[in-house]
Amino acid sequence: MLAMIKVKDAYDYDTFHPNSEKSYRILTNLNRKNGEHFLCASSPLPLATYLKNNYNAVDKSTSVFFSQREVTIDEKKLSAKEAFVDADFYNIFGFTLKSGSPAIKSQTAVLTAETAERFFGKQNPIGHTITIGKSVGFIVTGVLSKPAGPSHLTFDLLASTSSIALLYQDRANQEWSDEAAAYTYVQLKPSASKEVLTNILKNVSKQVNTIIAPSGESFAFDIQPLDKISPGSIPLYNITNEPILPNLVIFGLIGFSMLLLAFFNYVNLTLARSLDRAREVGIRKVAGALKRHLIFQFLNESVLVAIFAFCLAYLQLRLISSLPAVNRLIGNAAQDKALWLYFVLFTILTGLFAGWIPAKVLSSFQPVRVLKGKFNTKLFGGVGLRKTLTVIQFATSLVAIVTLVIFYRQSVYMATADYGFERQGILNIDLPANSYEKTATAFSTVPGIEDVAATSDLLGFSGGDGKFIKQEKVGDSLHAAYFAVTPSFVKSMGIELIAGENLPNATSASGSRFALINEQAVSSLKFKTPFEATGKTIWLNDSTSYTVAGVIKDFHYASFLRPINPLILVNKVDEFRTMSVKVAKGAEGTIIPNLEKAWKKIYPNQPFKADWFDKQLYDQHLHKDDLMFIGLLTFMALSIACLGLLGMVIYTTKNREKEVGIRRVMGAKVVQVIATISKEFVTLLLISVCIGLPIGFFVGKQFLQQYAYRIPVNFWLLAASASGLLLLGALTIGWQTYRTALTNPAKSLRTE
Incomplete structure (x- = not known):
């Protein structure tokens, strides 16, 4: 559910803007003299005006210049993120005014609804003056409505572009050489095509490069459709607030892996009960049931299990929603009716897929062989499906454990390392x-x-x-x-x-x-x-x-x-x-x-805010929320794997009760019985370790590549992860086999 919320949210970005199919963000491909190349989401500040004034195909164009200057209201200083825009911004984007008028004239501003409440409480802010930066006053002319959906552009207030020079004197001349100055958006006329804009930008690139030639750099402008900005599928410098596709894929894979474990577990446990269900299938077939009737019955069962699981998942989601990482992720998902429809449909499909293999296997039993007790459920060339699923489950869990341990150790390393400056005994205080x-x-x-x-x-x-x-x-x-x-x-x-x-x-x-x-x-x-x-x-x-x-x-x-x-x-x-x-x-x-x-x-x-530097560094780099969330996922994966193993152990020990009774009568000790029964399962765990450790090592190394300074992935780290998995598996196996080994032989053999 969390993965689906994350993925759907990423594709909901910027879907509320009018004519988004004709709107584009201009990207800048910066080429340096030393051969370096940087593809930036930003662009020079004068570009928007230049395009509108010189090319008829461009219907509207605007630049968005971001700033984070402190705002003063009645001697109260507050932090804020300002976006300086012109009149076309209000026409290209779907941000609508709740009251008042756009900030077009110099030294005017429009507040978001949240900012208006934060700055002025219940008071109407229109007509009031706020001071941005040192001493530049802005008159509030309007308040924006809450956006109809998420956007890659985030801000607390909109101010007029003509006011930039008052706050940033170095921007007064609007230099072409600064590719990181602003973000440029254009909307084409209905008759103009994407190819026309591409050709326009090629010409503009040539003209701009003659202006900035002394700097030794050159620009090549490109386009990005407004409705394709999120999720970000290409690596960009100076990105805005859009989710990035690689992160989305990783999160989706985590969610899919969790579901896959549960999928395997259901198949595993259902087939483990095949002996109990086999005679039922045989009797039903003798009574006239067709194969499709049995398949329909077993699929109904799996869908019902999936629906019950969905209800339980919803309750669990409510329980963990207080975690900051989860709370940020869920957002307004509760009000998204389409999302809940996806949840229900996905639950039904999950039940159908999970139940398909058991339904096919169980419904294919022949009544004569079943009622004589002559059948098996081994697939894949004689390798037991349940054993295969158990190995996959524990191998996947081991990968999760190794990744979590590496993430934790890297976080601790960054939180406690020597940065080369003093961090003890330093108190940091926010300054007006x-x-x-x-x-x-x-x-x-x-x-x-x-x-x-x-x-x-x-x-x-x-x-x-x-x-x-x-x-x-x-x-x-x-x-x-x-x-x-x-x-x-x-x-x-x-x-x-x-x-x-x-x-x-x-x-x-x-x-x-x-x-x-x-x-x-x-x-x-x-x-x-x-x-x-x-x-x-x-x-x-x-x-x-x-x-x-x-x-x-x-x-x-x-x-x-x-x-x-x-x-x-x-x-x-x-x-x-x-x-x-x-x-x-x-x-x-x-x-x-x-x-x-x-x-x-x-x-x-003014509020007094002070923090110890050592604690700030520790909290910043330890990633407690992320660790807790990943730890929760890892715990769930391990729980599913251990439950699957427990189900298989119970099934096996139940079938071997008479064997255990005979061994006990013949003088076998409890330890010998436990070793005999457990040998098969311990072998499965060792195979899981042999598969999971190399994959975990590779995934951990890939994760660490993003850090310039990182921990080594040594033998002891891998050994500790594998030992933890083996210990949990051994406890799962040992408890049930110990109980079976203590069974009184007279009870298990009395029917013989």
């Missing part, structure tokens, strides 16, 4: 915009504070902002991670300076034009040594020059998903979002209440 100096002054007098620093982003998370740097103003650029930090941040975080000096205090404009770079940046910028790089000028995004004040040792500024790439640190006071306070040992217990008192004096209307 442009408030560092005032806050630092207030906090510096609080007892227990050793140092106060600030940063634009937390280290060890997403890797900061992305910028392009180069040594010469004209030449090839390289991508670098960008952080704005205070000079004290380098010392507080234990970042090692290996050449030059620390950042100067940015008390003037010149003070903020110095930068620190890491060893990887030194190498990528073709400096021979860190000392050679010191004092040199580098360019940021082709427009701003910085003098290299010093070089720092490489460290993991991002998560272990990414390798250590070029890094640049600058001192820009207006970009600080988080204050990092170094706390003296012994003061951890009292520091937060003391800081909160100091905070309330300067920000009486």
Whole structure:
């Protein structure tokens, strides 16, 4: 059910937009001089206007420029995701207004229904002024209705495109060279075809490349139909909010594997009862029942079992819906009538498929042979179907166990590893915009504070902002991670300076034009040594020059998903979002209440939010929700496998009760009886291990490939997983065989 919700939700994205069959997103194929290629979902900001003004086939075009500037309302500061759009946005997309008018004029904005309630409560927001960023005021002109479905575009408010230059002065000229600036969408006229747009973009690519030729880069624009954006089937940089097809396939395979185990289990247990049902089949056939009557009966039984399972699955889904991972996944599924119809139809089909093999096998028994007790249910060239299914079940479970253990160990590794900076005794506090100096002054007098620093982003998370740097103003650029930090941040975080000096205090404009770079940046910028790089000028995004004040040792500024790439640190006071306070040992217990008192004096209307850095890193990388969810799936897979094995053991021991009685009478010990009966099942478990371990090893290695820094998959990890499976299997087998071995021989042999 969870897998079906996930898959259907991905295909429901952007189905509510008008004329979606004539609407397209423009992709940018970025080609660098060094041979690198990047296919981006984004495109240059001027592209939308250029297409509409110069090509008649384009009916409407719009650009979507995203921003995450803090919003101030009556001295209350709130986080928000802004999307800057023009008039055509409201015509291309199906986002409708609940009240008011679109934000077309400069310094106007439209809020989503959720944002309006978050910002203004029950009050009508239209006509009120909100401040985005430092000091730019926007008048609220409307409120959007709740969208008719999910979309790859997510935002809290829509603002007018003409206001971008007020917040981002570097965007005032709308540079063509920045392929990551915005997202461009066009809607063609009814008479224009997809091929016409493709030819238009080829011409535009040639014209744009003549403009950006000095940068050493070139663009090739491509198209993506609006109704084909989700699920994302091609790998793109700068994607929006659409689900990705590879992730969807993995999730679907997990769900299918779980169902397949249950499918095998039903077939296994049904055939295990074939002795009991065989005489029934024989008598029915003697009484005149035809084969189709028996098939219909057995299929009815399996469908009923599937329907009961569906009801139980629904109850289980309600029980686990409180898990964050499950809650995010379910969303509004309860209101989706079509989805529930799919569930019911899928349940019936599952029952029919699961019951088909037992129905065919059981209905094919010949009455004469059945009533004499001469029949078997072995298929596949003499190999017992039930044994085959048991091996598949446990092999699949072992793959799940190995994958879960690898995922857990990789998560623990990322959560506890040495990132190359100080994480103990650091308290991170969310800062309002442009408030560092005032806050630092207030906090510096609080007892227990050793140092106060600030940063634009937390280290060890997403890797900061992305910028392009180069040594010469004209030449090839390289991508670098960008952080704005205070000079004290380098010392507080234990970042090692290996050449030059620390950042100067940015008390003037010149003070903020110095930068620190890491060893990887030194190498990528073709400096021979860190000392050679010191004092040199580098360019940021082709427009701003910085003098290299010093070089720092490489460290993991991002998560272990990414390798250590070029890094640049600058001192820009207006970009600080988080204050990092170094706390003296012994003061951890009292520091937060003391800081909160100091905070309330300067920000009486602002919430105080503080977290220990070590805990933030641990929680970020341990993936507790995902681990719990995958663990739940693995537990279910193991339970199904063990129940299947238990059913087969019960069936076998029941048929061998007289044999056990004779062995006991002849002097066999309990241990010998257990070993004799269990030998066959232990062999099946060992075969499962031989099949499942290599597959689990391969799947685990493939999973780890996404991480630049990962754990080794060693023998002990695989051995521990296999041992756990064997232990559960042995307990399942041992308990039932032990009970059978203790049976009084007089009871089992009294009819002989």
